[in-house]
Amino acid sequence: MEFVVKSAKATTLKTDILVLPVAEGGVLDNTAQEIDNLASGALKTALERGDLTGKVGQTLLLQGLAGLKAERVLLLGTGQDAERNVRQWRKIASALLGALKNLNGRDAVLALQDVRVSDLDSYASARQVVEILADGQYVFDRFKSSKAPARNLKKVTLLGGRDEQAQLKRAAQHGKAIANGMALTRDLGNLPPNVCNPVYLAEQAQALADEYKSLKVEILDEKKLAKLGAGSFLAVAQGSEQPPRLIVLQYNGGKKDERPYALVGKGITFDTGGISLKPGLNMDEMKYDMGGAASVFGTFRAILELQLPINVVGVLACAENMPSGGATRPGDIVTSLSGQTIEILNTDAEGRLVLCDALTYSERFKPRAVIDIATLTGACIVALGSNTSGLLGNDDELLQQLLQAGNQAYDRAWQLPLFDEYQEQLDSPFADIANIGGPKAGTITAACFLSRFTKNLSWAHLDIAGTAWISGGKDKGATGRPVPLLTQYLLDRAG
Known part of the structure; x- marks a missing residue:
């Protein structure tokens, strides 16, 4: 799996799966609100229906949203801002891994740059995600007659501000090597x-x-x-x-x-x-x-x-x-x-x-x-x-x-x-x-x-x-x- 770091806006990227955070209570960050505006309020509509409340690890897939370059949007529950620590962050990353495994996308863009974790900086939080996603691809089927099907997900893009690019690239490099x-x-x-x-x-x-x-x-x-x-x-x-x-x-x-x-x-x-x-x-x-x-x-x-x-x-x-x-x-x-x-x-x-x-x-x-x-x-x-x-x-x-x-x-x-x-x-x-x-x-x-x-x-x-x-x-x-x-x-x- 390839990990790429970009400072581009999520609204401009063509991707199979765009991952957006939702804090507990259905709160959208700035990037998710921009996506919601382009999608004619489809995100808020789903949240108002109660399809997702934003609790840690909840996921909701939205498809066929007009106005977006992304084919699908995956909403990811990130819990309460004040209670989000490294353990919760790892649960969130593990939930993301599980959701991506069940989808047939070839690439995914993670617009999680504004999600803050109380005891992690941007390098550490990104590295945790990279490690969990990369390690989650592991399969040991060497001695099985029937092999596990090849995973379609080949590329994950991490979005971040221009001032975070060096830290995020280092995080991706270290996380993948580990x-x-x-x-x-x-x-x-x-x-x-x-x-x-x-x-x-x-x-x-x-x-x-x-x-x-x-x-x-x-x-x-x-x-x-x-x-x-x-x-x-x-x-x-x-x-x-x-x-x-x-x-x-x-x-x-x-x-x-x-x-x-x-x-x-x-x-x-x-x-x-x-x-x-x-x-x-x-x-x-x-x-x-x-x-x-x-x-x-x-x-x-x-x-x-x-x-x-x-x-x-x-x-x-x-x-x-x-x-x-x-x-x-x-x-x-x-x-x-x-x-x-x-x-x-x-x-x-x-x-x-x-x-x-x-x-x-x-x-x-x-x-x-x-x-x-x-x-x-x-x-x-x-x-x-x-x-x-x-x-x-x-x-x-x-x-x-x-x-x-x-x-x-x-x-x-x-x-x-x-x-x-x-x-x-x-x-x-x-x-x-x-x-x-x-x-x-x-x-x-x-x-x-x-x-x-x-x-x-x-x-x-x-x-x-x-x-x-x-x-x-x-x-x-x-x-x-x-x-x-x-x-x-x-x-x-x-x-």
Whole structure:
């Protein structure tokens, strides 16, 4: 879908669908009143009949209006001016998406420039609309015999004043890049695990590098990982016939000597739990346990499209966690890349075992900050549900930057404590650390484990177990989160 920004008057544009706002109480803005005058009062007539009252998300299609260049007019309820916030605005944009999907138009013009949102400027409000409309075109039907029909809507024009053109163009560019990144993340997550394994992800990284020459990729196989001493990472993979891969992405859009920002992604392409086997119900959804790695792919896709003036490194720890005669057992002790020994009490706490070696590996790039992203703990879903990602770390400034980025992108996170008292739950009588801390505060103790490997780093941890995918039912699928949050963080760093 193409997004275009213009400063033209809505009355002069020929389009299949002209979208006009109606505030609650049937209030038309200046543009809608001009259209109504040209259409001999047809809009007011419909409103006086009560066909639409202007409540948030209401839509009404008017056809055959004389005097207009637009073939059809879509009235869009925008609620009360005083109560219109970002959440309501997203509902309005989602309603617009639903209406446009049901229409057979090839293009649409959005005359929403005079609609004000209390906590968004013109850039942010336009970007939200672009992201929702672009992401709403996503379909995953690769394995269906009957494909979804092609969408006719190919072009959306955003109207705005001359003084807003630069902001709106930037919003359209950023919004579309983020939606494209989300689409890649969703594709990788939705693929079946017999297709999307660690080697496949390595191939996708190389394909991305072939598309964007500013991306450099390095792949470390099990022999290289063993030579490095990544014993914790390899312990997770040893039960599977699928070989592990550590995928390193390097984008150098900034100055040569600038330290990069690092994104470390958990890439467990299928998680049975290993010897500590998971229950069978909904185990198919454990293909989404590579959501952290997938979100790093998506974020790189967005920043590559935008060619941000910034240096970014991605380190993706990709493996499959399977039970077999060669699998790691509860009670095994392994030596991590950092040299610390780990007693594995539960093989289903495998994400932290691959992440700790990936975090240690990231140190060699001397990053300004490191953010790891992982579908790490069911406890995070208990604590925060599926709306908000968990956030922990050792650098308050970094944590605040991520919280702010999440709020701006409406891909929010919530900070949980990382007090020293929780560290005691990871004590082991036989090794430097145990890989689980018992039933209490599971999300926090998982982050405590990772913190043992980030003492030399400015580090934050995003637990996306509740936000990376929608579970069960006809809407089951990857969400593309937290690509908006991560991309916004990097946009902020790029200035």
